[in-house]
Amino acid sequence: MSIAENGPATPTTIDATIAYLGAQGDGGARLPDGSIVHVPFTLPGEVVRLQNSAGRWVLDKILTASPDRVEPPCPLFGECGGCTLQHMRPAALLEWKVDRVKAALGKAGFTDSPNPQDFQVSPHSRRRADLAIRRQGKAILLGLHARNSSDVVDLTSCLVLHPTIINALPALRDGLRSLEGLRQSGDIQLNVLDSGLDVLLSTDHSLTTGDRTRLAALAELLSIPRISWKPQSGNGEAENVAQRGSVRHKLGDAEVSPPAGAFLQATAESELWIQQAVVHALPKKLGKRDTIIELYAGCGTLSFPLANHARVLAYEGYASAASALKAGSGGTRVTASCRDLNRQPIMSKDLTAAAVVVLDPPHAGAKLQMMQLTMGKPKTVIYVSCNPAALAKDASGLHSAGYTVSSVTVIDQFLWSAEVEAVCGFTHGSSHRSRNGLSRSG
Template identity: 50%
Template sequence: MRQRAERGRRPARRQSGHKRESIPRQAQLFDVITLGNGGDGLARPVVPSEDNTDPVFIPFTAPGDRVLARQTGRDRAVPEQIIVSAPERIDPVCALFGRCGGCALQHLPTAWSLEWKTTLLQTGFRKAGVSDLPDIHQIQSQPGSRRRADLALRRLPGAITIGLHQRGGDPVDLTGCHLLHSTLISLLPPLRDLLLKTDLLKREGDLLINLLDSGPDLLLSTDTAPTTSDRSCLAAFATQYAIPRIAWRRAGTLDDPEILTQIAPARIHFGDAEIEPPPGAFLQASQDGEAAIQAAVIAALPHIPGRKARVIELYAGCGTLTFPLADHVHVEAFEGHPAAVRALQQASSGRRIDVSLRDLNRQPVESRDLASALAVILDPPRSGAGLQMTQILDGKPDVLIYVSCNPKVLFRDTAALLAKGYRLDSVTLVDQFLWSAEIETVCRFSRSRGR
């Protein structure tokens, strides 16, 4: 949507000084036409002026709103008052909405946002060249089910802030959340007290919490190394609140975390497989979202001719898809993170799983190996598969099952796959990031031999 608006702009007039001088400084009325891909309303001025005809993006607005807003950039504005409300607009469930950067769509029903996301997928696939688009299967997580939180830390005089950054600003203290699991929310007050008593945090840091089957798993990233006293406080805290493991690394680095205290095994289960993930490991945002992705991947497998059928899994992580797949086929799993590979190897003993440590962005699995697999399962990072996608396009495996968290990259790859003779067989939309513009999909692509 934004690209379309930018293509329609009139050329800017030459003038002395900065372009910002032509931006209206007083609030004016805008009509919101639609939502952009990021969830902000795309609006046009009610009374265009010579210097103000272009559309702008206004957060926390809905199609049908008439809003009084003040421009902050050539295509950005901030809302000051809703003059006429869209029919779908509702009251946000959270008092922090509009300040906390975690949610963008709480002013709209979750059913409405699910249909909006579905429409975005339909539009994107058609633009990519899909002429026979299958029905999109929809799955939506429930509020209070998110089990993973990446939070900002900040020390203030006499207080600790734990929360999410507001847009372009400081973190907002998370006093409640309708997204996160209640177990995580209940930990935040004692964590503030703990950090206030220790010397771990001088100014800023981060906290990543994964709610594992064994309990909360904490990874602290702070600007000060833990002292002996800090370690004792953390051990006592872990015992009091039944936290199996607390790890630490210096803020701003990707160093391997140091485990500061561990009172019990840190465990998560994929079916009957028990895995000890490394601190800060990637997990799907919710258990029901994870189950939906797993089920969609299994359903997308081609007919299996026998127990020796082989699939190749790329970007396997700690085994979210590996272990469910191994109940049906032999899995060759590739992953570039050493700690994740160790966890996967330890749990895969005696199963039909071969695990390889491989940086797929630099050393992709080659096309000839991909071509001989029953199917290739691709679950790339948000930036996409890079060189690995090139090998997939060259190898032309009969079936590609693509798990995507970035529609823009997915649509780009879809166009490339269609050009190689693939068709899009199925699409599952998993909406496990409620009240955000994030979209997860599972797609099955296939091609007939000889095409």
């Protein structure tokens, strides 16, 4: 059969220009046939040579490099899936994240938003980590998954994590190696709290009595106030298996005892910037009788700073976090309630009565709650976003309901990743707020 009968042969290599970065941080290029291919570790403006590998186009070489390209500083870059953009100049990375937030607001219909304030965290500052555990012969691999793989890359180096976490990894590997309840795999969540390192361990089998003794010794060795455990499969509550001290963490002017594996903002400096941005977006004048309704409040990261300005009704669906918030709210103007807002949203009539509604929804957004919010039309809405796609969907309802954007703050708290945090203030009707910028700190 002739080549003509088969059609033209597929080329083995092709040259292309990277036009943009996709949502996951991969460069996007249009091929001669009109199709789009996404190429990891490339930057806009670069001319690259792609190679056909088993029907997929993969990067062969960079022919013309972007001026924003830098040498990745971590020796595990490209192998570890934790950082995907270390080859990009940090200032250019922050600019790209700002553009993502602006594009999300534009997609929602807000074409005249104020210029965002922007902040970027320092290396070695991330105070929480969710690491995978794998047995490999007699060794323990403790680290992050490889890109698009279930394989675990042993975290021998990391420029992102807080030194408290990095310094604990060798002893944690040694301690985990002897656990009988860890047959093949597990996970470990680490939080750096004011009281020290807090550990939540999950394993593929139950802990033995000997395991509990070993974990108590590990807690003593590393001065860990609490080690908790839960089975790797299932959604059961965590059990404290080693407790040698109180667990505490300051949020604003209050102190809470977070549950095991509690969600905290990624770094101390980004937490402060988020708090400042939320407070900045408040109306200039709040009366003593005014109420702020806070949705998805967690353990109170925003609740206590907000309580310095008005009474706060804080709602959180995760029972352990709501309990921690409630226990820490004594003597403050915070009233905490446990309520699953994805199933039982706060109704529009209650939101109408609030001077401000603040929400920090999960990655998927707040679809059901946003329906009530747009019907209630409180004068000020402050939306904390960790996902531009969800922000675009949720903010479109605010645009349709007649809101305008009063302030935008973009925070790069997940350094060298595609993730971005934003705080957006929205006002309804004649309520307008100064668009003066935040002061940088931290």
